[in-house]
Amino acid sequence: MQKAGKRDCNYPAYSEETVLLRQGYRRIAGVDEAGRGALAGPVVAAAVVLPPLMDIKRFSMVRDSKLLNERQRDEIFQLMLDSAIEIGIGIISPEIIDNINILNATRKAMKMALDRLVTPPDFVLTDAVMLKYIRIPQKNIIDGDRQVLSIACASIAAKVTRDRIMLELHATYPQYGFCNHKGYGTPEHLLCLKRYGATKVHRFTFAPVRELSRII
Numbered sequence: 001m002q003k004a005g006k007r008d009c010n011y012p013a014y015s016e017e018t019v020l021l022r023q024g025y026r027r028i029a030g031v032d033e034a035g036r037g038a039l040a041g042p043v044v045a046a047a048v049v050l051p052p053l054m055d056i057k058r059f060s061m062v063r064d065s066k067l068l069n070e071r072q073r074d075e076i077f078q079l080m081l082d083s084a085i086e087i088g089i090g091i092i093s094p095e096i097i098d099n100i101n102i103l104n105a106t107r108k109a110m111k112m113a114l115d116r117l118v119t120p121p122d123f124v125l126t127d128a129v130m131l132k133y134i135r136i137p138q139k140n141i142i143d144g145d146r147q148v149l150s151i152a153c154a155s156i157a158a159k160v161t162r163d164r165i166m167l168e169l170h171a172t173y174p175q176y177g178f179c180n181h182k183g184y185g186t187p188e189h190l191l192c193l194k195r196y197g198a199t200k201v202h203r204f205t206f207a208p209v210r211e212l213s214r215i216i
Contacts, residue, residue, distance in 0.1 A: 030150025046157035
């Protein structure tokens with residue numbers, strides 16, 4: 001696993017992909033997840049394959065999804081969809097997270113995202129997580145979502161997809177405020193857990209939820 005370099009990691013570069021392209025790889029997938037630390041909702045992963053001859057300048061706004069606001073993420077996600085960028089999405093439910101633990105669920109979501117690409121990639125770049133049981137060469141980069149353009153794009157695709165799922169869950173459970181905190185353990189969310197108990201979309205193996213295990 002490679003550690004982040006000393007350069008400004010707020011601006012992901014295309015350098016990792018460029019090196020791999022020069023080595024003969026053509027379909028390089030960046031992979032990242034969203035929702036790993038949340039108390040409710042799924043974990044979502046995205047795999048993004050950037051075109052080898054893409055116009056990098058068009059993606060100058062791309063950052064790690066956590067450094068962007070909702071409007072910026074939505075705009076970049078739409079830009080990806082409009083730029084013939086292939087995106088695969090993997091979604092793992094809270095029930096499966098509880099059954100196999102969050103790390104294994106994250107890996108499962110990432111593999112699912114890769115499997116849903118129309119054409120399999122020939123190299124995978126991930127944000128730190130090593131993917132087991134795949135035959136594709138991979139490189140796992142710490143802070144990859146801040147360093148590597150394709151991983152940063154994947155972080156945005158995963159975040160946008162998951163946020164939209166949480167908005168749908170908000171319609172079912174409006175008292176929990178999922179539209180605000182997206183299932184993360186904010187003071188608002190913890191107060192709602194104390195007041196209302198847990199729902200079927202909460203993760204019962206996570207301590208704050210486990211302590212309030214009444215299902216509504």
